[in-house]
Amino acid sequence: MFVNVGGVENLVEAKALTKHFGTFEAVRGIDVEVRRGEAFGFLGPNGAGKSSTMRMVACVSGRTGGELKVLGMDPDRDGPKIRARIGVVPQLDNLDLELTVRQNLQIYGRYFGMSRQRCREKAVELLEFAQLADRADHEVEPLSGGMKRRLTIARSLVNDPELLLLDEPTTGLDPQARHLLWDRLFRLKQDGVTLIITTHYMDEAEQLCDRLVVMDGGRIAAEGSPSELINRYSTREVLELRFQPGAEKPDLERFAERVEVLPDRLLLYTQDGEHTLAKVHEHGVQPIQSLVRRSSLEDVFLRLTGRTLVD
Amino acid sequence: MQTLRASWFGFEKHWLWYRRNWRATAVSSFLSPLLFLVALGLGFGSQVQSTALIGGVPYLQYLAPALVVITAVQGATFESTYAIMSSFLWQKTYIGMVATPITPAQVVYGQVMWIGSQLFVRSVVFVVIAVALGAAGGPGIGLAVLFATLAGLAFSCPLIAYSATLDKPDSFNTVFRFVLMPMTLFTGAFFPVSQLPNWLLPLVWLTPAWHGIELARGATFGTLGLLPALGHTAYLVAMIAVGLFFSVRFFHRRLAV
Amino acid sequence: MTRTLDPANRTAPASVGLVWRIIPPGLYGGRASTLVERSALVNRRGWFVLVGGAFEPILFLWSLGLGFGQFVASVAGPDGQPVSYAAFVAPALLAASAMNGAVYDATFNVFFKFKYAKLYDAMLATPMGPLDIAMGEIAWALLRGGLYSAGFLAVMLGMGLIASPWALLALPAALLVAFAFGAVGMAATTFMRSWQDFDLVQLAVLPMFLFSTTFFPLSVYPGWLQAVVTWTPLYHAIELMRGLTLGVVGWGMLGHVVYFAVLAAVGTVVAARRLGSLLLD
Ligand SMILES: Nc1ncnc2c1ncn2[C@@H]1O[C@H](COP(=O)(O)OP(=O)(O)O)[C@@H](O)[C@H]1O
Ligand SMILES: [Mg+2]
Numbered sequence: 019m020f021v022n023v024g025g026v027e028n029l030v031e032a033k034a035l036t037k038h039f040g041t042f043e044a045v046r047g048i049d050v051e052v053r054r055g056e057a058f059g060f061l062g063p064n065g066a067g068k069s070s071t072m073r074m075v076a077c078v079s080g081r082t083g084g085e086l087k088v089l090g091m092d093p094d095r096d097g098p099k100i101r102a103r104i105g106v107v108p109q110l111d112n113l114d115l116e117l118t119v120r121q122n123l124q125i126y127g128r129y130f131g132m133s134r135q136r137c138r139e140k141a142v143e144l145l146e147f148a149q150l151a152d153r154a155d156h157e158v159e160p161l162s163g164g165m166k167r168r169l170t171i172a173r174s175l176v177n178d179p180e181l182l183l184l185d186e187p188t189t190g191l192d193p194q195a196r197h198l199l200w201d202r203l204f205r206l207k208q209d210g211v212t213l214i215i216t217t218h219y220m221d222e223a224e225q226l227c228d229r230l231v232v233m234d235g236g237r238i239a240a241e242g243s244p245s246e247l248i249n250r251y252s253t254r255e256v257l258e259l260r261f262q263p264g265a266e267k268p269d270l271e272r273f274a275e276r277v278e279v280l281p282d283r284l285l286l287y288t289q290d291g292e293h294t295l296a297k298v299h300e301h302g303v304q305p306i307q308s309l310v311r312r313s314s315l316e317d318v319f320l321r322l323t324g325r326t327l328v329d
Numbered sequence: 330m331q332t333l334r335a336s337w338f339g340f341e342k343h344w345l346w347y348r349r350n351w352r353a354t355a356v357s358s359f360l361s362p363l364l365f366l367v368a369l370g371l372g373f374g375s376q377v378q379s380t381a382l383i384g385g386v387p388y389l390q391y392l393a394p395a396l397v398v399i400t401a402v403q404g405a406t407f408e409s410t411y412a413i414m415s416s417f418l419w420q421k422t423y424i425g426m427v428a429t430p431i432t433p434a435q436v437v438y439g440q441v442m443w444i445g446s447q448l449f450v451r452s453v454v455f456v457v458i459a460v461a462l463g464a465a466g467g468p469g470i471g472l473a474v475l476f477a478t479l480a481g482l483a484f485s486c487p488l489i490a491y492s493a494t495l496d497k498p499d500s501f502n503t504v505f506r507f508v509l510m511p512m513t514l515f516t517g518a519f520f521p522v523s524q525l526p527n528w529l530l531p532l533v534w535l536t537p538a539w540h541g542i543e544l545a546r547g548a549t550f551g552t553l554g555l556l557p558a559l560g561h562t563a564y565l566v567a568m569i570a571v572g573l574f575f576s577v578r579f580f581h582r583r584l585a586v
Numbered sequence: 587m588t589r590t591l592d593p594a595n596r597t598a599p600a601s602v603g604l605v606w607r608i609i610p611p612g613l614y615g616g617r618a619s620t621l622v623e624r625s626a627l628v629n630r631r632g633w634f635v636l637v638g639g640a641f642e643p644i645l646f647l648w649s650l651g652l653g654f655g656q657f658v659a660s661v662a663g664p665d666g667q668p669v670s671y672a673a674f675v676a677p678a679l680l681a682a683s684a685m686n687g688a689v690y691d692a693t694f695n696v697f698f699k700f701k702y703a704k705l706y707d708a709m710l711a712t713p714m715g716p717l718d719i720a721m722g723e724i725a726w727a728l729l730r731g732g733l734y735s736a737g738f739l740a741v742m743l744g745m746g747l748i749a750s751p752w753a754l755l756a757l758p759a760a761l762l763v764a765f766a767f768g769a770v771g772m773a774a775t776t777f778m779r780s781w782q783d784f785d786l787v788q789l790a791v792l793p794m795f796l797f798s799t800t801f802f803p804l805s806v807y808p809g810w811l812q813a814v815v816t817w818t819p820l821y822h823a824i825e826l827m828r829g830l831t832l833g834v835v836g837w838g839m840l841g842h843v844v845y846f847a848v849l850a851a852v853g854t855v856v857a858a859r860r861l862g863s864l865l866l867d
Contacts, residue, residue: 039867101712101713110704117624117627126712173708367796372806373801376803378659379656514646519649520654524652525652
């Protein structure tokens, strides 16, 4: 099935994939397929096993059990061949602080065996892409977090990868820097690069991913497109009610399809939030604050695991 | 009085660190000078055929007081370069200290007190071992402890001032290689400076190591005149004073908010 | 690194199988030279430091002639014939500086890049493998060491401390010695947890430098101590250098060469495998 390397449609294929660190099971048997050209997401809280999975796919961490094919090849045997054709953006930037911005790109190209001439050209092109052309010959250390992240992404593109792995690409960045990065990632997707993104931000997953899996405790809890997941596991709207801290929260089960009780508020899952709010008021319940919004992946996660994504 | 107490807090901080990391320093501060004394004093000393050059004393005894000084100067160098930079940049100890009522000047004094006391203790240990090995040329070697500490501080204080102006450790290598190394070899510890070409002598006279060695060796063999003793000591004290002056200024500039 | 080989695909003959077990696939990507290229790029601005490295041994040589040599007229050379003290110590310093330079590069520098700069993590995401890293780092250390050794030999020649054309071989010998110490040092570095452990490096290197017949002949020691000293690697290096620069050459010297070749090979493979298992867990 994987003989025709050039033509495989599933760039990543994992079956019952596991990863243990000593006796600790970080990844507990996951099945994943990533198709050519799509943007695929792993959504999950810290410690879900996202990075561990990404490192196995990037062929920098051996699997403990199960099957894994990347670009139709086995990472255990063809690690270098696979790595030659993918790009990796690790969770923490590991830029070469002893080199300038431009040199970081050039030398990285050399690691892939590209000619010096090609590395020079590629560096110019990528500096433009990452909007770092004016910093080309500066040191790396003083760059802002967003700039470093863009440089790391630019670096991962030096070998024109078919598959790009991004581990929490925007964690720790301010909103402006995040939007700039998302814009760059959209462009890559348009250019036909297959993306795998891990994140614990539901808005990022909704913005970027065609398809995603919700991961928790080393397992996959659900799979689908963002809208599919929301339709399947949540209602159209959510009514959020906030009460005085310490006040007893009223029982409102009968007004909604489902109620989640969080420490600071109640979430009422319903098709029409305004209507539900009116009924709640009618019933004499007076929250100090109320909010009607559309369901998000956050709600899907809450439904599946009983916990919030970002704590 | 206030300053003394505040500086003492700085000192205590260092002591707490040391108690956790003593093994690291034990090798470089106690063991390696001892190994040098044995290898050169006893090993090389056994090959010495003529001691005319050094006034007929055994090479081991000639070497010992000078090695106390050289060891102190070397120890002072490390304590006044990377350690200072680390406190500014990496561990940010100083920033934390001046957030309390401690002033930058007191930070400097605490640091120098710490370095001085370390040099003193190391020198005492070294001299005791040297005596046990029969390397003492006379009872005056006990004074070498004081002179070594003084010479070490005379190199330390200006170096602290210099380190306080840096943002990167890159130039420390240059200090080690082009200042410390020649100072170790060519200021009379291993052979008399009279062997050196004349043009080099003025440079030698500038080094704290040479003054320290003259004092320590003179005291050991009882050949030290009062006037030269005062002169050497005055020079070393002057270096300390000037170094402290600039250290306080640069610390102020860097730590003042 | 537990790379399991699919038995169905192991069609290679037995001899290749053994090589594969020592150097599993993925360990080597054949690009060690690009790491040297990186080091050259980094050090382009620091050429001053690079050249400065030659300064130290020259100071040592100078102090030998000026000072130490004045106390000791002559010492028994490798063949028992008396040689001047400077000619006795100079080749030993050449060996010691090959050791010091290589150990420094392979321990401090590598530890920093490995632990703090995460430089190797980034490299391993490319087709490069741990063996490329080990070989690349060692190659750079050798290039640098070679430069210093050549300078040192030139100064020795200028000071009349070279007695034989065999001294030409002292340069490759110095590289081999540096290779061995670098490889073993790097392997040791992969076992270190913190900076504190570098005292242990000091603890190994300094006594060797001082007591492996660098400054005085073996005959100074009582019999049993002589045996201990002759086991140290630096002793072998010094014997090799002394023989070559003084022109006292025999077949026995090949023993030293084999000794270092084995150290180098074992050190490199252990370093690469350890780096692999640490970085590719
Ligand atoms: N090298 C390692 N050794 C031991 N435990 C690890 C290692 N790497 C990750 N883990 C553990 O595995 C779990 C999953 O980690 P990770 O894959 O980084 O999660 P995520 O990226 O989703 O936050 C965590 O509990 C983490 O502590
Ligand atoms: Mg992670």
